[in-house]
Amino acid sequence: MSTTKGLEGVVAAETKISSIIDDQLTYVGYTIDDLAENASFEEVVFLLWNKRLPNKEELAQLEKDLFNNMAIPSGIIDHFKSYEIHKVHPMGALRTAISLLGLYDEEADDMSEDANKRKAIRLQAKVASVVTAFSRVRDGKDPIQPKEGLSYAANFLYMLKGEIPSELEEEAINKALVLHADHELNASTFTSRVCVATLSDMYSGITAAISALKGPLHGGANEAVMNMLLEIGDTENALPYVKEKMANKEKIMGMGHRVYKTGDPRAKHLKKMSKELTSLHGMEKWYEMSEQIEEYIKAEKGLPANVDFYSASVYHCLGIKHDLYTPMFAMSRFSGWIAHILEQYENNRLIRPRAEYVGPEQQKYVDINER
Numbered sequence: 001m002s003t004t005k006g007l008e009g010v011v012a013a014e015t016k017i018s019s020i021i022d023d024q025l026t027y028v029g030y031t032i033d034d035l036a037e038n039a040s041f042e043e044v045v046f047l048l049w050n051k052r053l054p055n056k057e058e059l060a061q062l063e064k065d066l067f068n069n070m071a072i073p074s075g076i077i078d079h080f081k082s083y084e085i086h087k088v089h090p091m092g093a094l095r096t097a098i099s100l101l102g103l104y105d106e107e108a109d110d111m112s113e114d115a116n117k118r119k120a121i122r123l124q125a126k127v128a129s130v131v132t133a134f135s136r137v138r139d140g141k142d143p144i145q146p147k148e149g150l151s152y153a154a155n156f157l158y159m160l161k162g163e164i165p166s167e168l169e170e171e172a173i174n175k176a177l178v179l180h181a182d183h184e185l186n187a188s189t190f191t192s193r194v195c196v197a198t199l200s201d202m203y204s205g206i207t208a209a210i211s212a213l214k215g216p217l218h219g220g221a222n223e224a225v226m227n228m229l230l231e232i233g234d235t236e237n238a239l240p241y242v243k244e245k246m247a248n249k250e251k252i253m254g255m256g257h258r259v260y261k262t263g264d265p266r267a268k269h270l271k272k273m274s275k276e277l278t279s280l281h282g283m284e285k286w287y288e289m290s291e292q293i294e295e296y297i298k299a300e301k302g303l304p305a306n307v308d309f310y311s312a313s314v315y316h317c318l319g320i321k322h323d324l325y326t327p328m329f330a331m332s333r334f335s336g337w338i339a340h341i342l343e344q345y346e347n348n349r350l351i352r353p354r355a356e357y358v359g360p361e362q363q364k365y366v367d368i369n370e371r
């Protein structure tokens with residue numbers, strides 16, 4: 001038996017949802033550039049779940065279904081109030097809230113195709129309410145109900161802040177949602193597929209995926225990038241900081257990728273947005289620092305900035321609390337996880353690889369009194 005550390009380069013599934021070929025990302029054959037410039041998040045959700053773009057009626061129906069399913073049980077809010085909310089990470093809270101939500105869903109264990117489609121809508125709709133309700137309860141405020149007629153992106157900001165966002169704010173969130181929606185067999189998506197390949201239910205698959213996304217080598221990197229920028233503080237400190245980290249063999253968050261070698265095609269869209277928003281808000285230093293770090297790491301190590309790198313300064317300009325960055329990633333990635341879960345169910349086989357045993361052999365049991 002031979003092993004590939006971290007399964008690098010191993011092709012573990014077939015998918016019709018997204019692909020990364022020669023550092024180009026496509027969703028169902030549409031380039032991420034095309035979608036980021038033109039599509040609403042709702043269109044992308046439809047695309048990932050149905051493998052085609054919706055017509056006007058289909059899109060309107062999906063928007064309506066999402067809006068109608070955004071309300072969350074009061075038990076979720078009571079649960080947020082039942083522990084020391086300031087001491088927990090929102091990703092931990094999201095993981096538990098989604099698992100809890102499954103207990104309120106009478107169809108949670110109904111594995112029929114129709115029930116799974118209904119749960120898909122419910123999960124995608126409710127995640128925005130769960131993330132925003134958590135944030136508001138933590139701030140000592142009441143959760144806000146979604147507003148009819150607003151897009152998913154706008155409703156997220158509305159439920160978070162209680163104000164209808166500007167066009168630019170809505171566009172920034174919509175673009176971020178489109179860019180984060182799916183990414184082939186990344187760690188959290190793989191986790192969700194492994195989970196549901198046992199024929200476990202969709203809530204379990206999504207809860208498992210949230211758990212995998214939480215780590216700083218994956219989705220947790222966006223928050224870590226902002227923490228790094230805050231630690232650096234000013235543009236002139238950026239290069240000395242990064243050089244010291246590199247000398248100590250520490251990783252620079254938001255840089256590097258398992259698959260992309262020349263560049264993450266999503267990063268340029270977030271970089272452009274970061275430049276625009278930081279300049280609009282007089283926060284240029286966050287962009288300047290980021291660019292200096294990106295250029296240095298690219299030149300020194302040949303590593304590209306990934307999707308998490310510039311999203312940090314974008315969300316900072318929108319006044320979003322730093323520990324909500326990864327839940328926002330999850331909110332978008334729900335669409336991809338759900339698409340992969342449905343695809344796994346369609347043609348399922350248990351995922352069960354092998355491990356090469358490298359431990360001691362031929363051991364003899366020794367009585368506990370003699371150890």
Ligand SMILES: CC(=O)SCCNC(=O)CCNC(=O)[C@H](O)C(C)(C)COP(=O)(O)OP(=O)(O)OC[C@H]1O[C@@H](n2cnc3c(N)ncnc32)[C@H](O)[C@@H]1OP(=O)(O)O
Pocket residue numbers: 006216217218219221250251252253254255256257258259301303306307308
């Ligand atoms: C949405 C996403 O999940 S995107 C990824 C988000 N994660 C991050 O931004 C965290 C920082 N980046 C990393 O840790 C890595 O680049 C990963 C986890 C994304 C990919 O890692 P892998 O493909 O396993 O690469 P691995 O960790 O083995 O690193 C290979 C080499 O590049 C170096 N390297 C990789 N990433 C970085 C980094 N961010 N900063 C400095 N060096 C790095 C490693 O130190 C290693 O160097 P060496 O060969 O001299 O020892």
Ligand SMILES: O=C([O-])CC(=O)C(=O)O
Pocket residue numbers: 182183185186187218258259306307
């Ligand atoms: O694909 C990966 O390994 C990580 C990533 O960029 C993502 O999930 O968006």
